[in-house]
Amino acid sequence: MSPARDLDGHRYDVIVVGAGWAGSLVAKRLGSQGWRVLVLEAGTTTLDTWAGHLDAMNTFYSSLIKVPNAPYRANTAAPSPSVLDTVPGKDGHGYQALGYLVQDGPLPYGTDYLRAGGGTGMHWLGLTPRMLPQDFKVRTQFGYGRDWPIGYDDLQHWYCEAEREIGVAGDAAEQTEEIGLPFPEGYVFPMHEIPSSYVDRVMAKHLNGKTVFDSCTDEPVELRVVNTPHGRNSTPNPAYDGGRGFRPQDAVGLPNYGERCVGNASCTPICPVQAKYNPLKTQAQWSRKVTLVDRAVVSRVLVADNGRVTGVEYQAYDDPATPVATTRTVEADVVVVAAHAIESARLLLASELANSSDQVGRNLMDHPVMLAWGLMPHQVGPFRGPGSTSAFERFRMGESRREHSPWRLVIANWGWTWAAGSPGSDVAEMLGIPDSPFKPRGKARYGPALREQLGDRIGRQVAFQFELEQDAQPGNRVTIDRRHRDALGNCRPILSYDLSDHVKKGMRAALDVSHQIFELLGAEERTRYTSDAPSYFEYEGTGYTFNGAGHGCGTHVMGDDRKTSVVDQWQRSWDHANLYLVGCGSMPSIGTSNPSLTMAALALRSVERIHQDLTELHRPLVLRPTPGYAHPTEARP
C-alpha cells in the first residue's frame, strides 16, 4: 500500500508539490540545510531503480512511435499529455485534442510533459544554453511581451550553481566570443564540451562566415556554428571550480555507470546509460531530511484566514491502472508548488488561490518549433550522437526582435526523424506502403536496390529546428471547468493557445532564411507543410506548420507589481507569503534559449529566500507583530 495513506495530519517545515526537476532541486538544498521536507509526487516512482529503468527501455524499444512519453507507463490517476493526442481535425482542417489536455484555442499546444517521479526531465533532450541579457528586457528593449523584475546579472551566480547541479558540459569561452555571454572571471563549465557532430562540421564548412539576410528587416546575419552547452556527461574539466575539477554524476541504481555520453542517440525519450542529467540524480543526493511520497496527487493548497497557506490536501492511491483514492491533508510552514507550468497553474486555479492579479494560467508560452529539412549531396552521418550539438546563435539577438520573434536555429543530428518520421517513413515509402491500408500501394524496391537507396537517402538527411521565442499573451492560457475532470475527479487543464503575428512574422523570416541556407549548402530542399497537419495555419498567403518544444512557461508570471503578476522575484506568491511557485511558469519571457537551466537557477535562488523565511519563522523568542497581513517584501523596508 502506498505510504501516502499514513501521512494524514503530519507537519513538516516544507511541502514540495512535485518530484520533478524544480522540486527535486529545491528539496535537495532545503534538506541539506536541515529543514524537514516532504515531497509529494502525483505519479509513480518506478524509474529510480535499474530494473525500472530497464523496463522503460523495453517499453521504448517496443513502442511503434517513439514519442517523448513512449517509454513511460500510462497512469490514470495522474495522466500525462502525449504528442500523439493532437490529431488532424475531422474535416481535414484544424485539430482535435484527444488526450488529457482539453484544448479550445485557434492552434494546438502540441507537446507533452511527464507525471512520474523525475517529471519531464526524464525525457528532455539535454540542452542547457543560458538566456541572453537582452532576453530579460524584451518589453523595454524591443516593445513586446513582458520584462523580468531581475536581470542576467542577478542570475549569474545562480546560473553557475545550476550548471554545477545539472553537470553542464560546454565551452564558456566560445559562448562569450560568439554570443557575448558574460561569465565570472576565469569561469569554465564543469565538463568540456560535447564534441560537435559531423553534421555540425559539414554545416560549418559550408556556412561559417557566410551571410544571409532577414527578409523582413534586410538585416545581414553572419552564420557561425556554435557548440551548445549540454546537461550531459562529457570529459570533466580539471580547471573547474578553481582547479578542484568535477565528478560526473553516475546512473541512478547502477553505480559508476553513465559517467560519459556514449552516443546512444535517444536522449529524448530516454538515455539508456543515464549520461544525460535527470532529476532522479538530484534525488539520489537528498539528505535524510527529505521524505518522498509517491502516488499522492495534490488536489488543493489549503489557506488560513490570515492569507497564509497551511498545507495541502492530496489524494493517495495504490494502483495507477484502477485508482481508488483516499483524501488526506498534511501541514507545513512553507508550501512550494513545483508541478510543471501547466499543472501548477491548474492546481492554483482549483485551489482558488494566489490569483488577485488574474494572471494565474495566463501568458502560457512555448518555443514553437518550425522544421526545415533537406538532402545534402553527400553522406553526413545522421542519427548519431545527441539530438543536437550545435546551433546558429545570431538570430537570437538584435534589432530584428522589434519586428518579429527571434529564434535559435538548431542543427538537428537525427535527420528527418522529427520532420518526417525517418527512418521508418523512408522504409515504408521505398516499399510502397502508404499511411493507410485503404490507399493504393506503390511499387516496392527490393534487395540491393532497397538497401542502397535507403542508405543513400537516409545518410544525406539534414534538418533544422527554428525554435522561436513566443511573446507573453494574456489570452494564451490554462483554465479549468468542472465539466472536464480526470479519473480522480481533478479538473483537467483547458488550454487556449495561439501564435501572435510577432511569432508568425518570425516564421516567415525564418523560412526565408532556411531557403538561403539550403541554397548555400547546395542541398535539395524538402520542407513541406501540409494543410491537413493539426498545427497548419496561413500567414500572408503562405502555409506553415509547427511543433511544440515542451518548454511550457509563463503561467504564474513573476513581476515587481502585485497587481499584474502572480509571484515576486523570489517566486513567492504576492497573495500568500509562505507559498512559492517554482518552475518555468514564473518566467515573464521565455527567451531565446531552452528554459530549464534558467528555471533551475531561479529555483536555487528561491531556496535562499525560503531558507531565510523559515529561519525567521523558527527564530526563538521573537515576538512578531501580527497586525493584519502583509507580503514580506512590503513589510520589510
Place this chain on the structure above:
Amino acid sequence: MTTGVPLTATALASAATPDAPPAAPPAKDVDRFVRLSVALTGFDAFELHGTGLAEFYLRTVVAQVGRPAYDDLRKALEQAGLDPEKLEGDVHQDLARAVAHLWYLGVWPPLSAAVHAELRRQVANDAFTVAPEAYVQGLVWRTFHGHPQGAKAPGFGTWAAPPPGEPELPQPGRPVRGHGGKTGGGR
C-alpha cells in the same frame, strides 16, 4: 520523434510476441525463409542469421498470415528465381513488402485492406513492433552505417567522425580563440 511508420497508436497494446507461440520451425524452414529474405532485403544470409531473429520472424509471418499464404509466397518467389520483381499478384506483393518491412524495422506493417480481407486474417490489421529486440536488430540502421537509436551505442565522440567515404572535417570554431581575459572560459 517518430521512428516507425506513422500508424495507429492502438497497436502499442499488442506490441508483444504473437499469441501461443507454435513449436519452433525446423531448421530447413528457417533456411528457406532466410533465402527469400536475402532476395527481399539485399542483406546476405550471414547478416540475417546474425540478427538472431530469423526463426522468430518466420513464426511471426506464419502467425500473421497463416501457413498456406506464407507457403504460397515462398513458392512463388522460388519459382521466380528469387527475383521479387517477378512476383505477381497483390497478395504476393504485399506479403513481400511486409517481410522486408519486418526485417528493416522490426515492425509488422498493416497489409492493404484488400489483401487483409482476401487472406481472411483472424488478427487485427495493425502495425506493431514484434519484440523489443526486433527494433534493435532493424536492418535500416545498417544501410547508412548507423546504429539503432537507443542501442548499440558506438561510444563517446564517435558522432564527430565522418561516415565511410567522407573526409575528416575540423571541429567548428577550432582552434580555440583567445578571450580577452574579461570573461570566463578557456581551458
